[in-house]
Amino acid sequence: MKQLVNALLAIMLTAFALMYLGSWMNSNEGYSGENTLTIYNWGDYIEPELLEEFEAETGITVIYQTFDSNEAMLTKVEQGGTTFDVVIPSDYAIAKMKEEKLLVPLDSAKIPNLSNIDPRFMDLSFDPGNLYSVPYFWGTVGIIYNPDMTQGIDFTSWDSLWDKRLNNSIFLVDGAREVMGMALNSLHYSVNDQNEEHLQEALTKLNKLSPNVKAIVGDEIKMLLANEEAAVGIVWSGDASEIMSENDKLEYVVPEEGSNKWFDNMVIPRTAANVEGAHQFINFMLRPEIAAKNAEYVGYSTPNIEALKLLPSEVSEDTRFYPPAEITDRLEVYDNLGKRMLAHYNELFLKFKMNKK
Amino acid sequence: MNNKGKSYYLIPYYLWIALFVVAPVLLIIYYSLFDLDGHLTLNNYLNFFTPVYLKMTLNSFWYAFLITVFSLLIAYPAAYLLTRTKHKQLWLLLIILPTWINLLLKTYAFIGIFGTFGPVNTFLDLLGIGEQQILFTGFSFVFVSVYIFIPFMILPIYSALEELNLSLLDAARDLGASSWTTFRRVIFPLTISGVRSGCMAVFIPALSLFMITRLIAGSRVITLGTAIEQHFLVTQDWGMGSTVAVFLIAIMALFMILWGGSRKGVRHEK
Numbered sequence: 001m002k003q004l005v006n007a008l009l010a011i012m013l014t015a016f017a018l019m020y021l022g023s024w025m026n027s028n029e030g031y032s033g034e035n036t037l038t039i040y041n042w043g044d045y046i047e048p049e050l051l052e053e054f055e056a057e058t059g060i061t062v063i064y065q066t067f068d069s070n071e072a073m074l075t076k077v078e079q080g081g082t083t084f085d086v087v088i089p090s091d092y093a094i095a096k097m098k099e100e101k102l103l104v105p106l107d108s109a110k111i112p113n114l115s116n117i118d119p120r121f122m123d124l125s126f127d128p129g130n131l132y133s134v135p136y137f138w139g140t141v142g143i144i145y146n147p148d149m150t151q152g153i154d155f156t157s158w159d160s161l162w163d164k165r166l167n168n169s170i171f172l173v174d175g176a177r178e179v180m181g182m183a184l185n186s187l188h189y190s191v192n193d194q195n196e197e198h199l200q201e202a203l204t205k206l207n208k209l210s211p212n213v214k215a216i217v218g219d220e221i222k223m224l225l226a227n228e229e230a231a232v233g234i235v236w237s238g239d240a241s242e243i244m245s246e247n248d249k250l251e252y253v254v255p256e257e258g259s260n261k262w263f264d265n266m267v268i269p270r271t272a273a274n275v276e277g278a279h280q281f282i283n284f285m286l287r288p289e290i291a292a293k294n295a296e297y298v299g300y301s302t303p304n305i306e307a308l309k310l311l312p313s314e315v316s317e318d319t320r321f322y323p324p325a326e327i328t329d330r331l332e333v334y335d336n337l338g339k340r341m342l343a344h345y346n347e348l349f350l351k352f353k354m355n356k357k
Numbered sequence: 358m359n360n361k362g363k364s365y366y367l368i369p370y371y372l373w374i375a376l377f378v379v380a381p382v383l384l385i386i387y388y389s390l391f392d393l394d395g396h397l398t399l400n401n402y403l404n405f406f407t408p409v410y411l412k413m414t415l416n417s418f419w420y421a422f423l424i425t426v427f428s429l430l431i432a433y434p435a436a437y438l439l440t441r442t443k444h445k446q447l448w449l450l451l452i453i454l455p456t457w458i459n460l461l462l463k464t465y466a467f468i469g470i471f472g473t474f475g476p477v478n479t480f481l482d483l484l485g486i487g488e489q490q491i492l493f494t495g496f497s498f499v500f501v502s503v504y505i506f507i508p509f510m511i512l513p514i515y516s517a518l519e520e521l522n523l524s525l526l527d528a529a530r531d532l533g534a535s536s537w538t539t540f541r542r543v544i545f546p547l548t549i550s551g552v553r554s555g556c557m558a559v560f561i562p563a564l565s566l567f568m569i570t571r572l573i574a575g576s577r578v579i580t581l582g583t584a585i586e587q588h589f590l591v592t593q594d595w596g597m598g599s600t601v602a603v604f605l606i607a608i609m610a611l612f613m614i615l616w617g618g619s620r621k622g623v624r625h626e627k
Contacts, residue, residue: 215493216575218571350584354413
């Protein structure tokens with residue numbers, strides 16, 4: 001009996017200790033008073049020196065946390081245990097957060113540097129009028145290929161991927177929107193198409209691509225392509241620039257039929273405790289010299305037109321990563337399709353994956 | 358102390374089971390009854406009986422079966438030899454050691470080993486066989502999984518073999534049994550409990566493997582585990598994800614019952 005009581009006591013004590021530790025950690029990591037600012041960003045997606053510079057300039061202490069997927073970020077912000085002040089989600093996630101009323105409208109008077117952003121990247125479908133978000137980085141989805149291994153195939157069209165010579169030599173990224181979007185684009189439909197006939201047509205076309213697909217992988221795609229495990233990959237432009245900095249033989253192209261353009265924007269979630277500081281931070285990041293420094297470190301495309309002027313010309317004139325307006329106009333942002341349609345896209349993608357062998 | 362007093366000791370255990378086993382299973386069943394819009398429905402279950410999920414279930418079973426069979430084929434002789442070696446503890450430690458290394462790390466290492474320019478292909482090239490595609494095949498998936506699961510198969514078989522009364526073997530020989538007959542009629546039946554728990558320790562986790570399917574098999578192998586991961590993380594269709602999980606739990610429970618039942622069968626035979 002005594003041992004039983006002891007065991008029960010031990011369990012209770014552990015539970016309480018864990019609870020206390022949990023709340024202590026929460027209050028610690030999420031504590032955003034007058035003088036702290038909690039930033040929630042993708043991993044390795046900011047020049048760390050800039051955070052120190054911001055701290056020195058404003059006297060605000062920055063608490064910096066990272067996430068690895070929009071879904072993980074959404075769950076944590078929704079649950080609200082931590083008071084994040086600035087979050088940097090992608091386009092469709094912003095639409096979702098807006099819908100769920102998780103965002104605070106921005107006070108544009110406090111962000112004068114907003115005028116540095118290229119008007120091409122403002123007022124997009126996921127946030128008309130930029131009431132809630134400010135562009136941080138942007139990019140495209142395209143084909144990365146190794147000219148040594150592709151026998152001179154011209155990749156300016158998505159259809160080139162169906163070339164018989166590419167048997168077993170394409171890596172696809174494990175994302176339903178990206179792969180379905182590519183198939184829809186190759187049929188000259190929109191990446192946001194919801195017409196059932198068009199979607200079935202896309203699936204049929206994808207199934208014909210199967211013999212050429214070597215594997216459908218996640219983040220490893222960067223390492224695999226840099227190691228020349230396969231000749232061709234469908235990737236985001238940001239990943240492409242990372243791969244190309246490791247293996248300069250590779251080339252990146254955005255096919256002519258169209259593709260996706262994506263954005264990671266800065267937003268202020270409703271849970272923010274230091275809204276004033278959040279505005280200060282957003283304005284700070286939009287300064288031309290700061291944005292340029294950040295773009296140089298991260299290697300993604302900056303939407304900041306003044307910052308672009310400060311970057312070396314071999315970067316700013318690289319049309320692979322800074323395509324001209326006539327191309328970006330043809331690219332589409334992923335709309336928030338809603339749960340039902342997104343599930344349908346995933347179901348079709350799953351069918352394609354099951355069919356492959 | 359009487360029996361009644363002893364049963365009090367089980368209370369913490371029951372509490373634990375209720376909180377961390379029964380409650381989560383009930384929650385999964387509860388979630389499986391809702392569709393994307395939060396309406397109560399049985400459609401998720403109907404959806405499971407479509408070709409996509411049935412094929413996936415068969416796939417999972419086939420690969421889990423292969424993984425278990427190959428693990429057993431390698432683990433049984435290994436465990437047997439282990440009981441005959443001098444430095445048992447050292448060998449045992451060497452077998453357990455790899456389980457201390459993170460699963461993801463080991464898997465990543467295999468991407469390099471099996472890659473087009475990896476050591477295996479270099480070796481095949483040297484032999485004149487030439488480069489083969491090893492990564493992103495069913496073979497590599499089974500190989501890596503077997504590598505990961507083997508310690509869990511060896512340990513229970515080893516302890517069963519350790520408990521084996523050696524004089525029984527002498528008796529068998531004295532009575533004129535060949536070494537094959539001794540193995541078949543004496544050693545194997547007496548260690549079947551170790552084989553059974555080893556198979557369970559491998560088959561059940563193998564059914565729900567998900568990360569290796571993408572890293573090593575390049576999504577050529579799609580298991581029920583992959584589907585659950587996708588539904589919870591990407592589609593956020595918790596209902597369908599839970600439904601797949603419910604089936605997985607039901608199937609595993611069925612296997613445990615069948616395996617548990619067959620033990621009695623063996624005993625009655627004797």
